[in-house]
Amino acid sequence: MSSKLMTAEQAISRFVHDGDCIALGGFSTNRRAYGLVREIIRQGKKDLVLESGSSGGDEDMLIGMGLVKAINVSYIANAGYSMVCRRFRSACEKNEILFEDYSIDVQTIAYHGAALGLPYVPIKNMLGSDLEAKWGISEEQRKSCPKLPPVKFIIQDDPFHPGEKLCLVPCPEIDVALIHVQQASPEGICRISGTAFQDEDIAIAAKHTIVSCEELIPDEEMRREPDRNMIPGLCVDAVVHIPWGAHPSQCAGFYDYDPQALKLYDECGKTQEGFMDFMKKYLPATHEEYLQIIGEEHLNTLKVDPELGFARALQRK
């Protein structure tokens, strides 16, 4: 198979377009694709629709930069270091983005449905709550945003169990999935260590998938142990080698979260000005420069202890 290896600049410019529906891998402060997100910001891809699941500061940065039109969300926080991501919060309170609430279980099941090629998933979650009663994005507003399904869901009687209700949730049509994995090969075979979250599903469901990786491994070596691989190159369009590409979130087997960076982001994000100052400092032209700003010595303190699976004696307060 031919190599899909390219730079972040090439991958984002080729596969991410204004108005796209994108889904990002990881969970809150774990294995978020920050390196790829920074490149989306550099290129100013806008009017994005986010299939968010349980997200964190990476999506908050896209919102703060004014690049997001709508978000289907169940949770957005750098959990443990912020109660809620502050640029998201501000954008909701000021009516600057369209937002629709789900629960993470619903989004996970809908993404799995999308990966199975299903049009919708019938569930009972959300019944009896305001996730059922209140719609963040009206049917009218949805008409102006064709990347969103025309309705949040449809409530219907269960045809197999009379008298029981079901909530039919449309499976999203994701244009681009962006995930950060521990190991990938040039042809796009991916190996994820630790919890995989919903990365496999969004990578399969999306029309295009961009993978960034800690380590680039030869195809031949990956094929020696296929049972350890999770995503084949068939589902991957671009492979970008970005060591520390999930910083300041965690990456199992490699590094812990960066408490200092997460606290600083939360503090700066209190105002739009503070956020923009933060981005000015921490969004240099290349990832290599970003790592220089964070500093090798500091990064070394985040490396996980192989026995424990997390960084020993990390200052986490």
Place this chain on the structure above:
Amino acid sequence: MEYTSQQMMAIALSKEIKDGKTYIIGTGLPLIGGALAKHTHAPNASLLFETGVIEGNPPEVPKCVADLRNAYRASVLWPQYRYFGFQTLSGKRHYIDAGFLGGAQIDPYGNLNSTSVGDYHRPVTRLSGSGGANGIATWCDTVIVMKHEKRRFVEHVDYCTSPGWVDGPDGRAKRGLPADRGPRAVITRFGVFRFGEDKRMYLAELFPGTKLEDIVENTGFEMDLSRYVMAEAPDEETLRILTTEVDPEHLMV
């Protein structure tokens, strides 16, 4: 013996965990309560995390459900969809004894808001959202941790993220929810609250040093305060384990 209300709450939380049973652990204080239970009376309790970590044994206090620490000596790391399938099946098969939740507002029936304060479309305060809370409240019994303040204990929540007993004994069945699941207890700095036959919250245990007036002043709805017992103050050994073994970094207690 000196102790803080956070420590008292963590101990009350741990008592909701029974040895050999399975619990869903969310962020914050429940992480401490779960770890304390495993260090004391419930070494064989299983902890699940919505990220897909099954039977995790965090050796340090995790900061959140996605924390790498949760996966330490876990039995399996499932992709999320498998975990949520398991949680749904538990609605019928009782795999899970209870899940732990928190929120910004709660009403007398244990309905919880973790989405927004004020008008949903133009919120005064937008919060992080459901996370996995709605699904847990749909399928499992729950134990809820709250800051006990009048603006949080309200007659009606601004947004019902996670249904409790909805509006009374038949509230859940009417909405299509499993009728035999729902909130089991609410734990605050003042005590432990449970739900009566009318499915309204009542005071079940009063923490030492708390006056009934504290509860009246900080609760925005009528509550039955007539049938409580006094909770015991924490013993020295439990406090020692809590502060030196469970949370020596003092991240939460």
